[in-house]
Amino acid sequence: MGKSLLHEKVLVLNKYYQAVQITTVQKAICHLVKGTAKVITPDWTTHTFDDWIKISMFYENGAKIIKSPSISILIPEAIYLPFYESLPKNEVIFSRQNLFLRDRFTCQYCGKILKNPKDRTIDHVIPKSRGGKTVWTNVVLCCKKCNLKKGNQTPEEAGLRLLKPPKPPKWQALILEEFPKNKKETWKVFLDFAGIID
Numbered sequence: 001m002g003k004s005l006l007h008e009k010v011l012v013l014n015k016y017y018q019a020v021q022i023t024t025v026q027k028a029i030c031h032l033v034k035g036t037a038k039v040i041t042p043d044w045t046t047h048t049f050d051d052w053i054k055i056s057m058f059y060e061n062g063a064k065i066i067k068s069p070s071i072s073i074l075i076p077e078a079i080y081l082p083f084y085e086s087l088p089k090n091e092v093i094f095s096r097q098n099l100f101l102r103d104r105f106t107c108q109y110c111g112k113i114l115k116n117p118k119d120r121t122i123d124h125v126i127p128k129s130r131g132g133k134t135v136w137t138n139v140v141l142c143c144k145k146c147n148l149k150k151g152n153q154t155p156e157e158a159g160l161r162l163l164k165p166p167k168p169p170k171w172q173a174l175i176l177e178e179f180p181k182n183k184k185e186t187w188k189v190f191l192d193f194a195g196i197i198d
């Protein structure tokens, strides 16, 4: 049991309390032991390794405890790195798949969810033929029907309206899409703070 808990996901916050990556319990505990990280709980309290061991005693029989002959430790769900200055990487690779993820597989004009990959097309908001670039802010996922209606026009000309203006995606949002099963309830407060989820 202890082994699988070591591979559970832990959210990592930098010194500015921004969510920057996801790590494993095993690596998080290494940081805690070295003193380079503290556990952070949803009330924004940070706990040193020693404090956390004391807190863990209250959960002695809980399922989320890792036991070794010398210590019992409640697995942390988020850690804070007070010396880590790296900022979240906000450049997501521009690809069809990431565009679909950003737009949540939804036609950005009519709102239809496009489950079948064959129904998905990529629309240039300002058409390519009129100087529109292939960049995050000018492309959206679009169903075939809307794409046909739009043709070589701007949305206004075609009588279509974007659900929302296209923006570069935040990489954290994509990370969370990749690990939906591992998303923890306790992360919500930290991700809200960073404006990642609404």
Ligand SMILES: [Zn+2]
Binding pocket: 107, 108, 109, 110, 111, 112, 142, 143, 144, 145, 146, 147
């Ligand atoms: Zn559509």
